[in-house]
Amino acid sequence: xxxxxxxxxxxxxxxxxxxxxxxxxxxxxxxxxxxxxxxxxxxxxxxxxxxxxxxxxxxxxxxxxxxxxxxxxxxxxxxxxxxxxxxxxxxxxxxxxxxxxxxxxxxxxxxxxxxxxxxxxxxxxxxxxxxxxxxxxxxxxxxxxxxxxxxxxxxxxxxxxxxxxxxxxxxxxxxxxxxxxxxxxxxxxxxxxxxxxxxxxxxxxxxxxxxxxxxxxxxxxxxxxxxxxxxxxxxxxxxxxxxxxxxxxxxxxxxxxxxxxxxxxxxxxxxxxxxxxxxxxxxxxxxxxxxxxxxxxxxxxxxxxxxxxxxxxxxxxxxxxxxxxxxx
Numbered sequence: 001x002x003x004x005x006x007x008x009x010x011x012x013x014x015x016x017x018x019x020x021x022x023x024x025x026x027x028x029x030x031x032x033x034x035x036x037x038x039x040x041x042x043x044x045x046x047x048x049x050x051x052x053x054x055x056x057x058x059x060x061x062x063x064x065x066x067x068x069x070x071x072x073x074x075x076x077x078x079x080x081x082x083x084x085x086x087x088x089x090x091x092x093x094x095x096x097x098x099x100x101x102x103x104x105x106x107x108x109x110x111x112x113x114x115x116x117x118x119x120x121x122x123x124x125x126x127x128x129x130x131x132x133x134x135x136x137x138x139x140x141x142x143x144x145x146x147x148x149x150x151x152x153x154x155x156x157x158x159x160x161x162x163x164x165x166x167x168x169x170x171x172x173x174x175x176x177x178x179x180x181x182x183x184x185x186x187x188x189x190x191x192x193x194x195x196x197x198x199x200x201x202x203x204x205x206x207x208x209x210x211x212x213x214x215x216x217x218x219x220x221x222x223x224x225x226x227x228x229x230x231x232x233x234x235x236x237x238x239x240x241x242x243x244x245x246x247x248x249x250x251x252x253x254x255x256x257x258x259x260x261x262x263x264x265x266x267x268x269x270x271x272x273x274x275x276x277x278x279x280x281x282x283x284x285x286x287x288x289x290x291x292x293x294x295x296x297x298x299x300x301x302x303x304x305x306x307x308x309x310x311x312x313x314x315x316x317x318x319x320x321x322x323x324x325x326x327x328x
Contacts, residue, residue: 051297054096054116055288055320059301062087062120062286063313066303070311073280081122081281082225082255090119093291115291123214123283123302125226127234129193131219131276132165137173139165142237146276147213150234153241154212157205167199190215192302192317214285216302217316221278224262225255235277238270255279282306283316297321 065087073079082088096114127150131143148161171189187198193215196206212231222235229244236244247265256262256279262272286301302316 051114051290051292051295052320054114054290055297055299058116058118058288058290059286059299059315059318062118062284062288062301063303063315065120066284066305066313067311070305070307070313074307078257079280080225080255080257081223081279082251084255087120087284088122088226091117093117093289113291113293116289118286118288121285121287122223122226122281123216123285124220124223124278124281125228125231126212126214127222127231128220129164129168129213129215130217132161133168133172135172137169139169143276146234146237150212150230151209153230153233154208156208160201160205160209164196164199164201167196171199191217192319214283216283217304220281220283221274221276223279223281224272224277225251225279226281232277236266236270236272239266243267243270 069081069085069087073081093115094117096116127147129147132140132147134140144161144165147165151157151160167187168190171187188195190196190198193206193210193213195215196209197203201209212228222231224232224235224247227235229241229248232244232247233239233241243266247262250256250265256265258279259272259274259277262277262279266272282305284303284305286303288299288301290297297320299318299320301318304314304316306312306314
């Protein structure tokens with residue numbers, strides 16, 4: 001009996017040591033995992049902040065380009081915005097270090113792989129849905145008919161124009177009347193194209209509408225120097241697709257410098273309303289895309305040029321989304 005007791009004690013001590021070792025190993029593994037997780041979170045946050053700063057710099061560069069274009073137009077006394085101007089040239093994807101090569105203190109060769117691309121698009125090259133309703137919340141018949149033509153040419157669902165116009169009118173009326181009771185019973189006023197979902201328009205229809213229409217803060221004319229032929233047909237009453245295609249080909253040789261030049265190219269009996277069609281723009285959409293290692297950050301901003309002493313280019317809205325880059 002006495003001989004077995006030491007052996008039992010030694011076995012218990014060994015078992016206790018193994019338990020303690022297992023607990024210590026588990027705690028150590030947990031601490032290592034937490035530390036690794038903290039490092040990964042910190043790295044992800046640092047990459048997110050860096051990407052946001054890069055896209056902010058790209059947006060400032062786009063604002064500078066648009067401001068200089070406005071000043072050039074004033075100096076040349078040619079208030080025209082067309083697709084042959086510098087702002088209309090997209091930036092193909094390029095490694096970020098190529099932009100920093102001239103600065104020895106900010107060369108990115110030793111940093112992560114970062115690629116930047118982007119483009120400036122004339123927001124007034126699309127049909128502005130804001131013009132469907134006036135300030136009193138009443139549907140404008142000529143604009144409704146124009147949007148209905150565009151929807152038909154784009155192959156959009158029948159009745160879409162009426163549905164959107166009625167929804168915008170309902171959302172606008174409380175703001176026009178100032179009646180809180182009306183505001184409680186009406187839909188929210190859409191601020192961007194995606195907000196048409198509040199009026200019951202499905203996501204697929206909104207995506208099909210996006211190349212042709214826009215929802216700007218205020219009614220604006222369509223720019224005849226940048227709009228596709230389908231939008232020109234919608235904006236100019238009595239214009240057919242063939243004549244619109246001739247206008248597109250004509251402006252490729254030389255942009256329309258005035259409404260008089262545009263009118264001279266229209267078929268007999270067709271007239272362009274200066275309130276609905278113009279040759280210059282004030283609203284532009286800037287799309288930036290940054291690919292940083294396995295992450296992609298995209299940002300779309302709406303800018304407005306405001307001519308004046310400072311020639312401000314203000315940011316009206318910014319939308320950003322992030323996702324994993326596809327495998328190469």
